[in-house]
Amino acid sequence: GAVVSQHPSWVICKSGTSVKIECRSLDFQATTMFWYRQFPKQSLMLMATSNEGSKATYEQGVEKDKFLINHASLTLSTLTVTSAHPEDSSFYICSASPLMSSGANVLTFGAGSRLTVL
Amino acid sequence: SQKIEQNSEALNIQEGKTATLTCNYTNYSPAYLQWYRQDPGRGPVFLLLIRENEKEKRKERLKVTFDTTLKQSLFHITASQPADSATYLCALGALHSKLIFGTGTLLAVQP
Secondary structure, eight states: OOOEEEEOSEEEEOTTOOEEEEEEESSSOOSEEEEEEEOTTSOEEEEEEEETTSOOEEOTTOOTTTEEEEEEETTEEEEEEOSOOGGGOEEEEEEEOOOOTTOOOOOEEOOOEEEEEO | OOEEEEOOSOEEEETTSOEEEEEEEESOOOSEEEEEEEOTTSOOEEEEEEETTOSEEEETTEEEEEETTTTEEEEEESSOOGGGOEEEEEEEEOTTSOOEEOOOEEEEEEO
């Protein structure tokens, strides 16, 4: 089955530093990847849609200069949290979809990255 | 605006019983509905998809129903096991559009 690898699984950083999270589709090509953020006991909140070879599409309220997304190849998307602050501490999860012929998005998720900003 | 509601409280059941989780939605006409399982500190894992023209879908011990009139989906796990303990998320989607997730229901199966 489809596998998505996400790295690192957890990271602790100082306030003001930048952190990069990688998301790779291991056995399929993904022209589109999705980045989510999840707070404890809350739903997955879509942050942005990463498009291979073009700019990411950000959801309303998500700062594109704060959360930089790069999708340089069909198997790799990265999310960089720039100048991180404690309020950026969260669980970040990426996903990709080997799109079904019917157009339904069945998402394969990475294992997630727990970011803690001190 | 679109809204998805799942049981906000944890569901505790005894091993061997059938667990039933509910997903209700408003202000949306999804083309399909999906259920995912999420374990603590992990990403969700896809379980089942059911389309708007389907009433029921089964996969091993799992069964999903979809009632577009009631705007509701029920997710059943029969002969539940402690290993089934997790958070279960429903997600709605329309063709070629992003998925919208519910907040999930925590299921705890007691041995």
